[in-house]
Amino acid sequence: DGGITQSPKYLFRKEGQNVTLSCEQNLNHDAMYWYRQDPGQGLRLIYYSQIVNDFQKGDIAEGYSVSREKKESFPLTVTSAQKNPTAFYLCASSTNRRSGAYNEQFFGPGTRLTVL
Amino acid sequence: AQTVTQSQPEMSVQEAETVTLSCTYDTSESDYYLFWYKQPPSRQMILVIRQEAYKQQNATENRFSVNFQKAAKSFSLKISDSQLGDAAMYFCAYRSARGRSQGNLIFGKGTKLSVKP
Numbered sequence: 472d473g474g475i476t477q478s479p480k481y482l483f484r485k486e487g488q489n490v491t492l493s494c495e496q497n498l499n500h501d502a503m504y505w506y507r508q509d510p511g512q513g514l515r516l517i518y519y520s521q522i523v524n525d526f527q528k529g530d531i532a533e534g535y536s537v538s539r540e541k542k543e544s545f546p547l548t549v550t551s552a553q554k555n556p557t558a559f560y561l562c563a564s565s566t567n568r569r570s571g572a573y574n575e576q577f578f579g580p581g582t583r584l585t586v587l
Numbered sequence: 588a589q590t591v592t593q594s595q596p597e598m599s600v601q602e603a604e605t606v607t608l609s610c611t612y613d614t615s616e617s618d619y620y621l622f623w624y625k626q627p628p629s630r631q632m633i634l635v636i637r638q639e640a641y642k643q644q645n646a647t648e649n650r651f652s653v654n655f656q657k658a659a660k661s662f663s664l665k666i667s668d669s670q671l672g673d674a675a676m677y678f679c680a681y682r683s684a685r686g687r688s689q690g691n692l693i694f695g696k697g698t699k700l701s702v703k704p
Binding site: 502504511512513514515516519521529559561563565567573574575576578580581 | 596620622629630631632634637639678682690691692694695696697
């Protein structure tokens with residue numbers, strides 16, 4: 472079945488440690504995205520990538536890093552520089568066709584990160 | 588910069604009744620897309636309905652329909668014959684149709700919908 476997987480579902484980290492969240496898709500989508508969700512805040516864009524080996528900062532990129540070495544994978548690293556990393560993290564992907572196409576985003580099941 | 592506002596943090600509806608969720612947005616663009624996403628307790632984001640700004644006809648998907656008022660920058664979601672499974676967070680989202688960030692979604696803060704049996 473085609474879809475997006477995120478692992479792990481729950482992640483616990485000690486303060487001061489870096490941690491990497493996995494996101495894999497087999498939808499053959501060019502574009503991938505990382506969002507952070509906090510209670511009452513909706514979803515906020517952390518990083519996005521329109522094509523392999525290229526990515527751009529979103530609205531809240533500070534304290535995060537990403538890589539896009541393969542089309543299928545877009546891992547997110549939460550570094551110790553992120554002041555308040557406890558949140559729910561969602562990965563999404565979409566096609567990246569010519570401007571004007573819907574390019575609907577499909578979401579993974581999310582990872583809940585808790586800093587102890 | 589574009590913004591999306593959902594003014595109702597929580598809404599409640601009786602099963603089988605109709606409810607309307609509000610969404611307004613701010614943009615200077617003329618070409619864009621609007622979406623409603625549903626997030627049930629499982630937290631999986633599910634696309635409910637979408638609308639292209641250049642289409643005057645309101646989108647409909649089964650029991651879900653929108654009232655798109657482009658001049659007023661309003662995009663409300665109507666759920667008819669509400670079911671218990673409709674209980675969820677609902678997010679309104681905007682996406683530009685042009686430019687470097689044309690793939691990125693801008694979300695409102697969400698409306699929590701409860702359905703009473």
